[in-house]
Amino acid sequence: MHNAQPWRFRYSRGNGTFRLYADFGRVIPHADPDARALHLGCGAALFNLRVAAADAGCHPQVALLPDPQDSTLLATVRLTAPTGGDVALALLYPAVHERHTSRYPFAPTEIRPNLRAALIEAARREGAMLDFPSAWHLRWIEELAEEAGARDLTDRDRDADLARWTRIGAAEADTATDGVPDYAFGPRKRGGRAPVRDFSGGRPTAGFGSTAFEDEPHLALLSTDGDGPRDWLCAGQAMERVLLLATLEGLATSFSTEALEWPDLRWPLRDPSSGAGYVQMMLRLGYGPKGPRTPRRPVREVLVTED
Structure with missing residues (x-):
């Protein structure tokens, strides 16, 4: 995140x-x-x-x-x-x-059924469930994501989180080792139903326009049977297995976490017809720009070797 x-x-x-x-x-x-x-x-x-x-x-x-x-x-x-x-x-x-997170519009091209099945199997191998919602459930998820985005714009605490982890301007973005630099924000959404976070938080950013996103986004919900630390670790592994396979198959990927950050919105993300599992992540997949590489911390900060 x-x-x-x-x-x-x-x-x-x-x-x-x-x-x-x-x-x-x-x-x-x-x-x-x-x-x-x-x-x-x-x-x-x-x-x-x-x-x-x-x-x-x-x-x-x-x-x-x-x-x-x-x-x-x-x-x-x-x-x-x-x-x-x-x-x-x-x-x-x-x-x-x-693999890089892509915050750009994706083409309306359908994801072929056998690839969807392979991604579902990838999640299953790590003890998680991947579902591609359709019809009214997809519309409901989009509405929940839109509601979460609207809340974020007026929530000072969420804005403080965003300010802590975004890097705006060349002086910050070009030297950052973590966080989201402004060159990876992507354009602001002007129309379309794809859930996309505005990482600028309403702050001015030079050189970033707006564009229309997908009207029919390909969203996938990653869920687990339980909702504790072990389940979260399994979900993270399943998420990465899905993302890596999707990358090899030519898909661009991104996350939509806003609705998951509000407890009263996260719960109804589940498919109400089955009521199965706890939603851990919402993925947006499609064919489009892969997204730029974002910074990583130096190895010496994250790895210690001992005898």
Whole structure:
């Protein structure tokens, strides 16, 4: 969320094990008070580690929340020789460097049914459910996202969150190591029903116009059976697996989290006909610009190696 990068890794050479810690100093206090989104982000980083390990010829043995006394320790990953595990992981590795969030309009081109099925299966393999809502449910989701966006514009706490994690102007954007730089905001929405956050928060930004977005956006809801830290970590891994596969298949992707940030709007996002699961993320997928690369923290800030 907001490219906060709220993770820290420690690697022990002696036993070939990574430990993933949450950096709660990077939580977004008003939009993510229970650190749900923080856990999703860390889960995505964990999945990327698994992919990189598989690409390097190792098998990652993962244990989630291994120490009940330490809420900051989210996972351990022990690297062993390949044992016939998930061979599809290594195939996703090129997409780790190619995937960027795209906040631009997408073409009206349909996503073919077999690709949708593959994305649904990718989420299932990580213990989550991916649904592509249609008809009236899609309209309802769009209305909830619109309501959340309207609330954000007049909420001082959400505005403070945004100001903390956006980088406006060349002096900030060109030297940032985290947050969302203004060159990645994308254009302001002028028409269309695609849910798109205005990262400017109403603040003036030079050189950014407005344009029409999709009238029929391709939205997908990622859900889990439960709604605790373990479920959030599983959802983050499922989200990243879906995003990497989508990238390899030529799709551009982005997130819509505004409605998820308001408890009274998050609950009714679920399909009311089934009432199944807790929605953890809303994805927007389609064919269009891939989006620019956003900054990353230096490795020395997020990885410590010990004997």
